[in-house]
Amino acid sequence: MQQALARTPVSLANRLTLDDVTHAYGERPSVRGISLVVHPGEIVCLLGQSGCGKTTLLRLIAGIERPTGGQILLDRTVLAGPGAYVPPEKRNIGLVFQDYALFPHLTNLQNVAFGLRALKPEEAQGEALRALQRVRLENHAASFPHALSGGEQQRVALARALVPRPGILLMDEPFSGLDSRLRSSVRTETLNVLREARATCIIVTHDPEEAMRLGDRIALMRQGRFIQVGTPEELYRRPVDLQVARFFSEINEVEGEVERGRIHTPLGSFAAPGLAEGTRAVAAIRPQGVDLKAPGSGTPGRVVVHRFLGELDLYEVAVEGVDRPLVARRRTLAGLFRGHDVGVHIDPAEVLVFAATGP
Numbered sequence: 001m002q003q004a005l006a007r008t009p010v011s012l013a014n015r016l017t018l019d020d021v022t023h024a025y026g027e028r029p030s031v032r033g034i035s036l037v038v039h040p041g042e043i044v045c046l047l048g049q050s051g052c053g054k055t056t057l058l059r060l061i062a063g064i065e066r067p068t069g070g071q072i073l074l075d076r077t078v079l080a081g082p083g084a085y086v087p088p089e090k091r092n093i094g095l096v097f098q099d100y101a102l103f104p105h106l107t108n109l110q111n112v113a114f115g116l117r118a119l120k121p122e123e124a125q126g127e128a129l130r131a132l133q134r135v136r137l138e139n140h141a142a143s144f145p146h147a148l149s150g151g152e153q154q155r156v157a158l159a160r161a162l163v164p165r166p167g168i169l170l171m172d173e174p175f176s177g178l179d180s181r182l183r184s185s186v187r188t189e190t191l192n193v194l195r196e197a198r199a200t201c202i203i204v205t206h207d208p209e210e211a212m213r214l215g216d217r218i219a220l221m222r223q224g225r226f227i228q229v230g231t232p233e234e235l236y237r238r239p240v241d242l243q244v245a246r247f248f249s250e251i252n253e254v255e256g257e258v259e260r261g262r263i264h265t266p267l268g269s270f271a272a273p274g275l276a277e278g279t280r281a282v283a284a285i286r287p288q289g290v291d292l293k294a295p296g297s298g299t300p301g302r303v304v305v306h307r308f309l310g311e312l313d314l315y316e317v318a319v320e321g322v323d324r325p326l327v328a329r330r331r332t333l334a335g336l337f338r339g340h341d342v343g344v345h346i347d348p349a350e351v352l353v354f355a356a357t358g359p
């Protein structure tokens with residue numbers, strides 16, 4: 001198999017450029033002024049809630065929809081823009097859909113070879129078999145998709161999309177049809193195959209954890225716009241607003257007022273860079289930044305909930321002046337149970353401060 005892998009040429013990854021791309025369904029805008037350069041071999045995850053425009057953006061790149069403004073380039077070739085439009089079949093772009101879209105009446109090998117109709121049949125078969133080897137399904141070449149598990153079908157779909165060596169691979173919610181046990185392993189395998197093929201890839205997902213696991217960068221969309229584009233660490237550590245912070249982790253939100261560059265809350269004061277004096281603001285405190293110690297130090301609180309959850313336990317602590325119990329995630333604190341008094345300490349490194357914008 002190693003030999004076969006070594007013989008399989010990798011994709012010649014392309015650069016994809018989106019330049020101020022807009023689109024509307026009739027009068028209704030769906031994608032508004034999107035600009036992004038996806039570098040050769042890079043994996044970018046498009047992340048956002050249902051209806052924010054992720055699939056439409058993918059369809060624009062694939063050529064299934066046409067932009068109403070801006071342009072889309074593959075390296076230096078304009079795929080879509082004023083006066084230019086390359087049809088989907090001429091774009092050298094691979095697609096993997098949520099439902100895999102395998103042909104039930106074709107064997108797995110024939111499914112993969114389907115994308116190679118331009119080659120002689122024996123050549124196409126050879127290439128398709130090597131693609132199946134890449135996803136470790138060569139032993140299932142002669143069987144049909146219905147005899148495979150969901151994860152295996154997803155790998156056949158991946159092999160089929162990669163076999164023509166597309167410059168760009170687009171994947172729309174590729175793991176959402178899998179149950180949670182399978183999802184993690186299929187995700188890891190897919191990532192390995194994509195890295196090996198050095199494909200430039202855009203993956204649509206609405207799952208922040210999935211985006212963090214897969215993406216070199218994440219482009220977070222809201223109402224047709226990119227709200228923030230960056231590495232998973234940048235989005236997690238420096239979210240541009242409270243909604244982005246909420247998207248990437250569970251947070252405790254405590255309101256306060258900004259005085260001399262700090263927000264003052266019942267849990268202490270925290271740096272509030274860039275916020276004007278007197279601004280109503282929110283301290284977003286991650287649960288792992290809430291420490292619980294013996295009463296007498298920190299802010300007084302009382303444990304109202306304790307759940308053993310394995311690696312980190314969940315504690316909820318009522319604190320005077322704070323509307324909702326604070327959520328803390330700590331290793332089991334021996335001898336600390338519901339009803340006990342504690343001293344609450346906040347790690348300032350786990351606090352982000354944003355201007356309050358309403359609910």
Ligand SMILES: Nc1ncnc2c1ncn2[C@@H]1O[C@H](COP(=O)(O)OP(=O)(O)OP(=O)(O)O)[C@@H](O)[C@H]1O
Nearest residue numbers: 025029030048049050051052053054055056057206
């Ligand atoms: N064919 C269509 N005709 C009219 N409006 C559409 C069409 N397809 C999508 N829309 C609308 O465009 C907006 C963006 O939809 P899109 O499917 O791109 O979002 P999405 O982020 O991919 O959502 P989901 O995660 O639910 O698939 C939504 O408001 C949707 O209702």
